[in-house]
Amino acid sequence: MSDQLAAEILKEHSLKQTAGRLAILLVLIKAGKPLSHKDICSVLGDHFYDPVSVYRSLDSFVEAGFVHRVEDDNRTRLFALCTCEKSSHCHPHFFCRRCGKCECLKKFDIPAISELQQDYIVEEQRYYLKGVCSCCSKSGS
Amino acid sequence: MSDQLAAEILKEHSLKQTAGRLAILLVLIKAGKPLSHKDICSVLGDHFYDPVSVYRSLDSFVEAGFVHRVEDDNRTRLFALCTCEKSSHCHPHFFCRRCGKCECLKKFDIPAISELQQDYIVEEQRYYLKGVCSCCSKSGS
DNA sequence: TTTTAAATGCAACGCAGTTGCATTTACATC
DNA sequence: GATGTAAATGCAACTGCGTTGCATTTAAAA
Numbered sequence: 001m002s003d004q005l006a007a008e009i010l011k012e013h014s015l016k017q018t019a020g021r022l023a024i025l026l027v028l029i030k031a032g033k034p035l036s037h038k039d040i041c042s043v044l045g046d047h048f049y050d051p052v053s054v055y056r057s058l059d060s061f062v063e064a065g066f067v068h069r070v071e072d073d074n075r076t077r078l079f080a081l082c083t084c085e086k087s088s089h090c091h092p093h094f095f096c097r098r099c100g101k102c103e104c105l106k107k108f109d110i111p112a113i114s115e116l117q118q119d120y121i122v123e124e125q126r127y128y129l130k131g132v133c134s135c136c137s138k139s140g141s
Numbered sequence: 142m143s144d145q146l147a148a149e150i151l152k153e154h155s156l157k158q159t160a161g162r163l164a165i166l167l168v169l170i171k172a173g174k175p176l177s178h179k180d181i182c183s184v185l186g187d188h189f190y191d192p193v194s195v196y197r198s199l200d201s202f203v204e205a206g207f208v209h210r211v212e213d214d215n216r217t218r219l220f221a222l223c224t225c226e227k228s229s230h231c232h233p234h235f236f237c238r239r240c241g242k243c244e245c246l247k248k249f250d251i252p253a254i255s256e257l258q259q260d261y262i263v264e265e266q267r268y269y270l271k272g273v274c275s276c277c278s279k280s281g282s
Numbered sequence: 283t284t285t286t287a288a289a290t291g292c293a294a295c296g297c298a299g300t301t302g303c304a305t306t307t308a309c310a311t312c
Numbered sequence: 313g314a315t316g317t318a319a320a321t322g323c324a325a326c327t328g329c330g331t332t333g334c335a336t337t338t339a340a341a342a
Contacts, residue, residue: 016339018289037329050291055330057289075216075298076329094261119275120235128267134260157308159320178298191322196299198320216329217298283342290337299327306321312314 002029013064020049021057025081034070034078034093034102070102071126078102092127098136105129143170154205161190162198166222175211175219175234175243211243212267219243233268239277246270 006025010017027043028035035043037058041051058079061067070078070093080102092105147166151158168184169176176184178199182192199220202208211219211234221243233246 016288018339020290052292052331053290060289071212071214094263097264119278120270121273121278122235122270123238123272124270126267126269126271128269129261129263129265130267131264132262137260137262157319159308161321193300193323194321201320285342286338286340288337288339290335292335293333295332296330298329301326302324304322306319307317308319309317311316 002026005029009066013066015060015064018057020053021060023049024054024057025061028067028079028081032081033104034080036076036078038076040079071128072102080104092129094129094131094133096133096136097130098132101133103133143167146170150207154207156201156205159198161194162201164190165195165198166202169208169220169222173222174245175221177217177219179217181220212269213243214269214271221245233270235270235272235274237274237277238271239273242274244274 003022003026006022006029007017009025010021015021023044024040027040031039031043037051037054040058041049041054044054058067061079062069066082067079068082070080072078072095094103094105095101096103144163144167147163147170148158150166151162156162164185165181168181172180172184178192178195181199182190182195185195199208202220203210207223208220209223211221213219213236235244235246236242237244
């Protein structure tokens with residue numbers, strides 16, 4: 001299932017199939033949301049895979065384009081499997097300050113800023129929201 | 142001129158007038174754009190004001206609400222005097238990858254996301270653009 | 283099976299920002 | 313103007329995320 005998907009993704013992007021990469025990718029697939037390096041390491045368990053190698057594997061995923069990096073505001077980076085087409089990486093991310101989770105909000109259209117401001121070349125857009133997610137807001141204050 | 146403005150801003154927000162705070166505020170006023178801690182320290186010159194104190198002064202400015210923090214993607218934070226009303230801190234920031242400058246794009250309306258997604262409490266929005274600014278794009282590739 | 287470029291582990295490093303604590307200072311009160 | 317006090321500062325050490333260098337191992341092509 002997910003194992004096979006992970007292997008396929010690596011193959012598709014001409015990345016070597018290593019135990020570490022497969023494990024990391026599996027974690028990202030199962031999570032279905034952005035995770036920090038720390039999150040990933042704690043799911044993998046210590047001593048299984050070197051933290052530095054986790055960084056390097058993630059970097060290779062980002063470079064290949066099937067994982068994207070989300071900056072949160074604590075100077076940490078989150079990594080998420082990117083299910084959208086490569087050309088539309090851009091969608092808002094919502095950070096819940098109560099449960100700490102990060103969600104990709106893919107329903108929203110981000111306005112085409114480039115049309116509004118002359119001579120600006122927009123190469124990357126990032127939309128970041130913070131507050132309380134629907135799950136937490138329902139379960140009382 | 143600017144000196145007086147700096148003093149007024151501090152007074153308005155009930156912050157003690159200290160040489161360091163006035164100097165930092167002056168730097169921000171004159172810059173007219175977001176600056177990093179490093180930028181500020183290098184304008185102030187070494188040995189005039191302790192780097193840690195610069196951080197603390199900036200924090201007090203942010204807490205008072207007349208300076209806001211902009212996250213760029215190099216894990217550094219930029220600080221900018223906030224000329225807009227407190228209630229509308231939110232506007233896009235454009236980072237030019239060529240000249241490295243950061244601009245506040247105050248003309249743009251950010252869509253009201255909160256209406257679209259039920260039960261989400263949006264407390265903060267951040268819009269981040271990256272590319273080449275009009276100035277750099279005009280002066281050749 | 284052999285070869286080789288890429289991936290890994292380990293140790294040390296870099297940098298932005300924070301914390302603790304003793305000292306100094308702005309400013310309110312007398 | 314002198315005094316008292318909470319806030320601001322300087323200094324040193326620390327934290328946490330991420331990176332770099334280098335020797336070793338390994339996936340996968342030949």
